[in-house]
Amino acid sequence: MSNQPYEGYDAGYDPYGQPQPHPQQAQQQGWYDPNAASAYPQQQPYGQPQPHQQQWEGQNYGGALPPEAPVYDSHGYAAPGADGRAHPSGSVGRADGWAAGQGGGGTRTAAPEAPAVDVSRLPANQRARLEGRSPIIEPGRQPAALTAALGALLAGAAALGSYALAVPLVILQAVTAAGWFRLNGMWPARQGIALAFLGAFAADVALLAVGREQGPAVILGTLGVWVLLSLVLQLRSHADPDTRMYGLMATVASSALSIVAAGYLAAPQDAVTVGAVAVAAAILARALPLPTAASVTVGLLAAAGAGIALGGATSLGTSGAFLGLGAGICALIGHRVASYDYPSRFVHFTAGVALPLTAAAPVVYVLGRALG
Structure with a gap:
């Protein structure tokens, strides 16, 4: 054969x-x-064009097959493949963006044109990035109006007594606990929110029982107990270490903010009235459609003016301007913390409403004691 x-x-x-x-x-x-x-194919020297060779360099497909190479006809052109397009021989695109078969002096192939993007349909943060602006979205007028309403409730309830003040304060603490977890991207987090709110509620009950004179001891003692409790609960968690650490930090911070808000119960009644109204004035002014620097300036002036106006009607007198200005500064800091790089209404209507008032509670207590 x-x-x-x-x-x-x-x-x-x-x-x-x-x-x-x-x-x-x-x-x-x-x-x-x-x-x-x-x-x-015929062997070519190194660096010379190899018309029918498609290279896939710099890519790791994790065990998957690379894209299918085109089939060439008798004229040296690639027949239409899965994508329905034919590429001339020697210009098949590689995975790294260079033409296949080209050496070190090769030229890049023209990339397909990206589809046109309707900027008006993008989320606010993505549209801001495309336009070169800051992607941080601040709480708008509606959260500012809710903050002002809650501040007015605190101011009016403070004039009625500690038990009346506890009602809007509990609402503030609940919204603070929920808003902080959502601000950190943790949702749902029912156990953490419940734990933080229970700490704040325990501080309120203890202050109503022993009186505002024991305010610092009650607040710091409750905070210490709740930090220890949060640590014990996280140690019992079966999540990975990174998740447990992140949950621990969020729980401790939420508990601390919610418990510190109880400082309104420990502060003098006149200081609560002046401070809450000053926060409301600062946040309403901050929500005006003005440049950032201008709105911050107007907000601080509004807080100081509210302090002067209400200070004259209370025992604080002209020193109410300092309390109002301090409360306004803390309110604007809380407002900035509540700003978010994604247009989340839940964040703006929880953290955006509560954090300005919560952040001002320590200053209202300290300045109220010092100036009263």
Whole structure:
């Protein structure tokens, strides 16, 4: 039997599926016909174009197959593939953006044009990034109006007594606990929110029981107990260490803010009235459609003016301006913390409403004691 391939078959075809040697080896064996079609491309020196070779460099497909190479016709052009487009031979795009078969001096192929983006349909933070502005979205007028309403409730209830003040204060503490967890991207977090709110409620009950004179001891003692309790609960969690640490920090911070808000119960009644109204004035002014620097300035002036106006109607007198200004500064800090880089209404209507008033509670207590 002859060793020559059957005349009806191409030289590179093996009817039994046996692997064929490389054309150079076949030529050495004496039966390779250089004029016959071959399944192997002709070897080219390094750096020279190889028209029918598609390279995939710099990519790791994690065990998956690379994209399918195009099929070339007799004219050297790629037939339409899965994407329905044909690429000329020698200009097949590589995964790294360079034309296939090009050496170090190759040129980049033209990338397909990106579809036009309707900027008006993008979220506010993405639209701000495209326009070169800050992506931070501040709470708007509605959260500011709610903050002012809650501040007015605190101011009016403070004039009625500690038990009346506890009602809007509990609302403030609940919204603070929920808003802080959502501000940190943790939702739902029912256990953490419940734990923080229970700490604040325990501080309120203790202050009503022992009196505002023991305010610092009650607040710091409750805070210490709740930090320890949060640590014990997180140690019992089966989550991974990073998740437990993140949950611990969020729970401790939420508990601390909610408990510190109880400082309104420990502060003098006149100081609560002046401070709460000053926070309301500062946040309403901050929500005006003005440049940031201008609105901050107007907010501080409004807080100081509210302190002067209400100070004259209370025992604080002209020193109410200092209390109002201090409460306004803390309110604007809380407002900035509540600003978010994603337009989340839940964040703005919880943290955006509560944090300005919560952040002002320590200053209202300290300045109220010092100036009263």
